[in-house]
Amino acid sequence: MGRNRTKSGKIRLAEVAELAGVSPITASRFFRNPEALSVAKRTRVESAARELGYVPNLAARALASQRTEVIGVLIPSLTNNVFSDVLRGIYDASENSRYSIQLSNTRYSILQEERLLRLFLAQKPAGLIVTGIDQTTESRAMLEAADCPIVQIMEIGSNPVDMMIGFSHFDAARAAIAHLFAQGRRKIGFVGARMDPRVQRRLDGYVTAMKDFGLYDQRLIVTTAMPTSVTLGGALFADLLAREPGIDSVFCANDDLALGVLFECRRREIAIPDQIAIVGFNDLEFMASSVPTLTSVRTNRYEMGSAAAAMLIEAIEGKRPEEPVLDLGFTVIERQSSQTQRSAASPRAPEWAPAVQNDSVTNDP
Amino acid sequence: MGRNRTKSGKIRLAEVAELAGVSPITASRFFRNPEALSVAKRTRVESAARELGYVPNLAARALASQRTEVIGVLIPSLTNNVFSDVLRGIYDASENSRYSIQLSNTRYSILQEERLLRLFLAQKPAGLIVTGIDQTTESRAMLEAADCPIVQIMEIGSNPVDMMIGFSHFDAARAAIAHLFAQGRRKIGFVGARMDPRVQRRLDGYVTAMKDFGLYDQRLIVTTAMPTSVTLGGALFADLLAREPGIDSVFCANDDLALGVLFECRRREIAIPDQIAIVGFNDLEFMASSVPTLTSVRTNRYEMGSAAAAMLIEAIEGKRPEEPVLDLGFTVIERQSSQTQRSAASPRAPEWAPAVQNDSVTNDP
DNA sequence: GTCGTTGCTGGTAGCGCTGTCAACGATCCT
DNA sequence: AGGATCGTTGACAGCGCTACCAGCAACGAC
Numbered sequence: 001m002g003r004n005r006t007k008s009g010k011i012r013l014a015e016v017a018e019l020a021g022v023s024p025i026t027a028s029r030f031f032r033n034p035e036a037l038s039v040a041k042r043t044r045v046e047s048a049a050r051e052l053g054y055v056p057n058l059a060a061r062a063l064a065s066q067r068t069e070v071i072g073v074l075i076p077s078l079t080n081n082v083f084s085d086v087l088r089g090i091y092d093a094s095e096n097s098r099y100s101i102q103l104s105n106t107r108y109s110i111l112q113e114e115r116l117l118r119l120f121l122a123q124k125p126a127g128l129i130v131t132g133i134d135q136t137t138e139s140r141a142m143l144e145a146a147d148c149p150i151v152q153i154m155e156i157g158s159n160p161v162d163m164m165i166g167f168s169h170f171d172a173a174r175a176a177i178a179h180l181f182a183q184g185r186r187k188i189g190f191v192g193a194r195m196d197p198r199v200q201r202r203l204d205g206y207v208t209a210m211k212d213f214g215l216y217d218q219r220l221i222v223t224t225a226m227p228t229s230v231t232l233g234g235a236l237f238a239d240l241l242a243r244e245p246g247i248d249s250v251f252c253a254n255d256d257l258a259l260g261v262l263f264e265c266r267r268r269e270i271a272i273p274d275q276i277a278i279v280g281f282n283d284l285e286f287m288a289s290s291v292p293t294l295t296s297v298r299t300n301r302y303e304m305g306s307a308a309a310a311m312l313i314e315a316i317e318g319k320r321p322e323e324p325v326l327d328l329g330f331t332v333i334e335r336q337s338s339q340t341q342r343s344a345a346s347p348r349a350p351e352w353a354p355a356v357q358n359d360s361v362t363n364d365p
Numbered sequence: 366m367g368r369n370r371t372k373s374g375k376i377r378l379a380e381v382a383e384l385a386g387v388s389p390i391t392a393s394r395f396f397r398n399p400e401a402l403s404v405a406k407r408t409r410v411e412s413a414a415r416e417l418g419y420v421p422n423l424a425a426r427a428l429a430s431q432r433t434e435v436i437g438v439l440i441p442s443l444t445n446n447v448f449s450d451v452l453r454g455i456y457d458a459s460e461n462s463r464y465s466i467q468l469s470n471t472r473y474s475i476l477q478e479e480r481l482l483r484l485f486l487a488q489k490p491a492g493l494i495v496t497g498i499d500q501t502t503e504s505r506a507m508l509e510a511a512d513c514p515i516v517q518i519m520e521i522g523s524n525p526v527d528m529m530i531g532f533s534h535f536d537a538a539r540a541a542i543a544h545l546f547a548q549g550r551r552k553i554g555f556v557g558a559r560m561d562p563r564v565q566r567r568l569d570g571y572v573t574a575m576k577d578f579g580l581y582d583q584r585l586i587v588t589t590a591m592p593t594s595v596t597l598g599g600a601l602f603a604d605l606l607a608r609e610p611g612i613d614s615v616f617c618a619n620d621d622l623a624l625g626v627l628f629e630c631r632r633r634e635i636a637i638p639d640q641i642a643i644v645g646f647n648d649l650e651f652m653a654s655s656v657p658t659l660t661s662v663r664t665n666r667y668e669m670g671s672a673a674a675a676m677l678i679e680a681i682e683g684k685r686p687e688e689p690v691l692d693l694g695f696t697v698i699e700r701q702s703s704q705t706q707r708s709a710a711s712p713r714a715p716e717w718a719p720a721v722q723n724d725s726v727t728n729d730p
Numbered sequence: 731g732t733c734g735t736t737g738c739t740g741g742t743a744g745c746g747c748t749g750t751c752a753a754c755g756a757t758c759c760t
Numbered sequence: 761a762g763g764a765t766c767g768t769t770g771a772c773a774g775c776g777c778t779a780c781c782a783g784c785a786a787c788g789a790c
Contacts, residue, residue, distance in 0.1 A: 012746060023770050028748060038768065055487035059433065060746035062424035063775045078453045081446070088443045091470050103468060105456050122420035230651035259651060266656040286595035286624060291631040377776060388740045393778060403738065425776035428745050 011052045020048035031056060071099045071312060072120040073129045076108040076196065080228075081284055082254075082301055086153065089305020090129065097313050099126055106131070108196050114139045121146055127312040133157040133164075134197040149315035151308045155198055156327050163315065163324040165308045169198045172297045172330040173205025176251050176279045179295070179332050181213055183340040185249040185277055190221045191236045191261065192253035193228035199253045202281065206251055219244055228253075233260020234267070241268075249277035249338065255284040258294055262337070277338040283331075292336035300328045376417045385413035396421060436464045436677060437485040438494045441473040441561065445593075446649055447619075447666055451518065454670020455494065462678050464491055471496070473561050479504045486511055492677040498522040498529075499562040514680035516673045520563055521692050528680065528689040530673045534563045537662045537695040538570025541616050541644045544660070544697050546578055548705040550614040550642055555586045556601045556626065557618035558593035564618045567646065571616055584609055593618075598625020599632070606633075614642035614703070620649040623659055627702070642703040648696075657701035665693045 017027035022041055029036050030045040037045070048054075062068045073090060075083045087103070094101055102125070106113040114136050120128065121142055128143070128150045135143065143150055143161045150162040155169055180188050190206045192199050203223065210216035222240045226232060233256060240247065252258035258280030265272050272278060272292050280287055283298035307328070311321055382392035387406055394401050395410040402410070413419075427433045438455060440448050452468070459466055467490070471478040479501050485493065486507055493508070493515045500508065508515055508526045520531040545553050555571045557564050568588070575581035587605045591597060598621060605612065617623035623645030630637050637643060637657055645652055648663035672693070676686055 010746090013748095014746080024746095025748075025770060026768085029769090032748085036768075041768085057428070057746050058488055059424045059427035060775090061748075063422070063428050063777085064746075064748040066749090066775070068424065078456060079449050081449075084444050084446075084449050088470075091443060091468075095470075100467065102465065103456075105453075105460075119420075123423055229654075231654040234654055256651070260654060263654055263656045286621070289594075289596040289599055289625060289628055291628045375776090378778095379776080389776095390741080390778075391739060394739090397778085401738075406738085422776050425745090426778075428747085429776075429778040431745070431779090 010057075011054045013054070013056070016045065016048045016052055016054045019052060020044040066124065068124055068126060069099050070102045070123065070125045071127045071129065071309070072125040073101055073103045074106055074113055074116055074120075075103070075131050076106050076113075078105050081256075082282055082299075085301035086305035086308075089302040089307070090309045091305075092302075093306040093309035094313065099313060099316070108194065110134060110136050110139065114142075117142055124148070127151070127316045129153055129308050129312060130161075132197055133159070149312055149320070151312045151315075153304050153308045155201070156325055160325055163311055163321065163326075165304055165311065165326045165328060167299060167328050167330050168205075169201040170205040170208070172281070172299070173202040173251070174209040175330070175332050176281070176297050177206055177209035177213075179334065180249045180251065180277060180279060180338060181209075181215075183249075183273075183277060183338055185338075185340070186215055187217075187244065187247040187249070188215065188220065189237075189240045189244065189247045189250040190223070190253070191233065191240060191250055191257050192221075192223040193226055193232050193236065193257060195223055195225055202253050217244075220247065223253075228256050230256050230260040230263070233257035234264035235260070237261040237264045247276065249273075249279070252278065252280045255280040255282050255287055255294070255296055258296065258337075259286065259290065262290060262292075262294060272337050273339055277340070279332075279338050283333050287333075287335070290337075295335045295338035296333050298331040298333050300330075304328055375422075376419045378419070378421070381410065381413045381417055381419045384417060385409040431489070433489055433491060434464050435467050435488065435490045436492045436494065436674070437490040438466055438468045439471055439478055439481055439485075440468070440496050441471050443470050446621075447647055447664075450666035451670035451673075454667040454672070455674045456670075457667075458671040458674035459678065464678060464681070473559065475499060475501050475504065479507075482507055489513070491681045492516070494518055494673050494677060495526075497562055498524070514677055514685070516677045516680075518669055518673045520566070521690055525690055528676055528686065528691075530669055530676065530691045530693060532664060532693050532695050533570075534566040535570040535573070537646070537664070538567040538616070539574040540695070540697050541646070541662050542571055542574035542578075544699065545614045545616065545642060545644060545703060546574075546580075548614075548638075548642060548703055550703075550705075551580055552582075552609065552612040552614070553580065553585065554602075554605045554609065554612045554615040555588070555618070556598065556605060556615055556622050557586075557588040558591055558597050558601065558622060560588055560590055567618050582609075585612065588618075593621050595621050595625040595628070598622030599629035600625070602626040602629045612641065614638075614644070617643065617645045620645040620647050620652055620659070620661055623661065623702075624651065624655065627655060627657075627659060637702050638704055642705070644697075644703050648698050652698075653700070655702075660700045660703035661698050663696040663698050665695075669693055 013027050014024045017024040020027060022045060026037065026041060027045050030042060034042055071094060077083050091101060104116045106116060117139050125148055127148050128146065130150065130152055131154050133152055133155060152160060152164045153166055155166040156164050177188060188210065190203060192203055207216060222236045224236060233252060237250060250261055252261060258278050261278050262272065265276055270276050278294055280294050280296040283296040287294040287296045307326060378392050379389050382389040385392060387410060391402065391406060392410050395407060399407055436459060442448050456466060469481045471481060482504050490513055492513050493511065495515065495517055496519050498517055498520060515527040517525060517529045518531055520534055521529050542553060555568060557568055572581060587601045589601060598617060602615060615626055617626060623643050626643050627637065630641055635641050643659055645659050645661040648661040652659040652661045672691060
């Protein structure tokens with residue numbers, strides 16, 4: 001198998017133009033702005049290109065036009081389910097466009113992000129999608145100076161670099177706490193891992209809500225910088241219980257932690273929700289089919305990705321949205337794990353079937 | 366904010382060369398093959414480049430050299446945890462190389478794969494990573510004719526296009542069934558979703574093992590083409606139970622399904638492992654901390670990704686591996702869900718801590 | 731002392747495409 | 761009718777880099 005590079009017998013634009021009987025520049029225009037051609041030439045070029053199997057050389061195009069058709073995407077993690085949903089949205093929304101996605105992983109490091117940003121910007125991307133609003137000063141400056149549209153995703157803030165799509169983690173956490181409060185819970189613990197800026201803002205929301213209710217006690221909070229996992233959820237909950245045995249509920253900064261808490265409760269024979277109520281965050285798929293089903297704050301991750309890519313592409317093509325900040329909101333999906341009315345002793349739960357969603361608290365702005 | 370593209374005040378190689386007092390071509394060589402320069406010029410070019418903040422123009426490089434520094438990656442799903450681990454490996458292994466990753470999602474469609482392949486190949490990638498060994502004839506032909514190294518990942522077969530990294534899903538499934546058999550299980554069900562080629566081969570392994578043990582009964586098999594989920598695991602298991610109430614164990618084609626089965630058992634108050642043993646596939650993180658902990662077949666997903674990228678890059682640079690097929694093996698991680706010796710009635714399980722791994726059946730080839 | 735040989739350097743000539751501008755006929759306006 | 765405008769087309773000149781080949785000095789072999 002000849003795996004060494006050789007020059008391939010490629011078809012150039014000039015060949016297409018020749019076959020179509022037009023000048024190369026006209027053929028070129030066909031691919032960029034077909035409307036500019038007369039119908040006759042348009043069809044001639046089109047069939048010539050098809051006949052020869054012409055594929056444009058993107059490198060030459062990029063060099064000549066001084067621009068690429070690449071959308072750079074910076075996300076903090078490739079492992080996290082949350083980002084895989086966002087990514088899917090981005091890829092789906094871009095795959096029928098001319099733009100291709102260039103993905104990089106910042107690993108939750110804003111320094112790494114800065115480095116990658118510099119790299120990306122040097123290649124003159126058509127647009128950029130970056131995660132969050134906590135860039136370094138230097139990154140921020142680069143973004144402001146960047147010569148392309150930019151969308152910040154995952155959360156919203158008051159000071160977008162350009163465009164922004166997300167939701168308020170602060171409000172979402174407050175809504176979760178309000179729900180627990182409404183269910184009569186008073187000693188509400190917080191369990192968080194990784195503590196990236198968005199988790200931190202969820203914690204802020206928790207703290208504010210607890211203070212508003214006059215329930216705040218910092219000993220109810222357990223966090224770690226370790227990356228999140230189901231196992232870690234159990235461990236952190238164990239720590240929390242050891243410190244504050246009297247808690248009646250836990251708000252988990254994400255669903256993996258919540259699942260870990262559920263298992264830990266099972267291990268300790270703590271009844272859910274009778275003794276401990278659990279609320280998670282993100283509403284991953286399994287939350288609806290665990291036993292008991294787990295309350296969570298649903299976030300619109302796929303939509304965030306697809307809306308970001310769509311909005312970015314529009315902006316690249318000159319159609320900037322009138323409103324640059326899009327709040328996708330969240331919904332508290334109330335399930336068994338946080339319902340206070342006692343269920344039967346041995347809860348013959350409502351089937352494996354879709355989530356039990358009693359009048360959920362929605363925040364669709 | 367000026368978001369319109371303008372020509373940026375860029376530093377060209379010529380500027381660097383001028384500052385360093387060498388010809389452009391010498392400066393060019395510095396970036397491609399520094400050893401070819403005398404030490405004096407090398408340091409001169411290096412400091413000039415640093416001083417000016419030179420960043421090479423990849424489009425120009427690609428155009429002039431007739432090759433790109435892009436590695437194309439084709440995977441079937443962006444959502445599946447399995448692929449996010451593989452991807453992480455690929456990105457990690459490539460991020461300190463000169464190559465960048467171009468990712469596309471085939472959505473489990475080999476036609477889509479063929480289309481994407483055509484697209485990729487037209488851009489003359491430096492290398493290609495494709496998932497699996499079940500390409501269309503047309504795709505296969507394109508791959509064979511491709512002018513770059515190619516790695517097939519996720520499984521191994523006898524007929525690599527070029528290089529191959531994975532493991533035998535067939536053998537892995539057989540090992541899982543052998544484990545259940547060794548635990549005294551005889552009515553072993555199979556639960557599978559999506560039924561992509563790899564899941565199909567796990568099913569083949571199951572069927573073969575069952576036949577070998579004289580236990581085969583096709584009514585023990587429940588599958589669906591629907592995408593996998595925890596919820597679906599519960600539903601399929603419910604179907605299986607309805608059809609064959611006498612089963613004593615279930616082999617799930619992946620861990621999400623296994624978790625769904627676990628929850629369904631809990632809903633029906635079926636004791637695990639006393640009444641039903643469960644074995645999953647992939648050994649995702651949560652398997653070790655569920656209650657009871659879940660037996661699974663560990664696969665080396667991250668390693669698959671990183672090894673594939675590393676091997677590909679070596680091959681691109683001319684150092685082809687002597688052995689083009691790399692079997693990364695698997696390990697049956699035995700946990701509570703498939704142990705036949707009864708545990709205490711109310712199992713105060715061994716902490717939330719790391720997996721209980723009693724002498725696991727490893728297959729490290 | 732002549733003839734390679736090796737190591738390093740530079741000149742030339744594009745890679746395939748598009749930006750810019752000019753030219754052309756056809757249409758429109760006054 | 762003359763000029764302005766529009767829609768359509770083409771010529772030219774690069775974009776920034778590298779492949780290829782030639783040149784030149786230093787060195788060793790015979």
